[in-house]
Amino acid sequence: SQELEQSPQSLIVQEGKNLTINCTSSKTLYGLYWYKQKYGEGLIFLMMLQKGGEEKSHEKITAKLDEKKQQSSLHITASQPSHAGIYLCGAALGRTGGFKTIFGAGTRLFVKA
């Protein structure tokens, strides 16, 4: 969706390196989700952020939502081959959007061993 821009489109990192993926919207988001999709498989829920300034962590993955609730970043510390996959951000547009959830185009992460 062009309403939700993800960057970069793809990323190749050496194992052990840190990386950041961004998700940006021109509109205020009511709920921001991060999913991971392994190639050829379904989406796996990672984290949900709701409040401006909120930050959550799960193992080596940290996600933040900015104060204006228009941008989120996903940071992976000391990347491993198991982190490889497609990371998608999804967001709810709220009542004015009819509760629709839209998704970014995804960031393809490759981790070199």
Added chain:
Amino acid sequence: DAGVIQSPRHEVTEMGQEVTLRCKPISGHNSLFWYRQTMMRGLELLIYFNNNVPIDDSGMPEDRFSAKMPNASFSTLKIQPSEPRDSAVYFCASSRELAPSTDTQYFGPGTRLTVL
């Protein structure tokens, strides 16, 4: 707990044939979503239901697509007649409530559809 169940996992059919995709949401979830994912267009919401009632089908591409949810534990997405451009991975997702700002959608493994 069983997650969202979709069948079939793979479907290969010829142009013009009818295709039916099936989904069983997580028990107790009141909302169900159908998505389509392609390389060109990414993940697109087709239609979603709340308490078995279709709420918004504006994402359904054409009249060839239809979706039903006869009860809380079953939904179908039908394409009739199918065309090669319908080839994609179709995902079903469910959540406890409709308001996605407070609830998480859990995705099924998807059905990979190929229309020859």
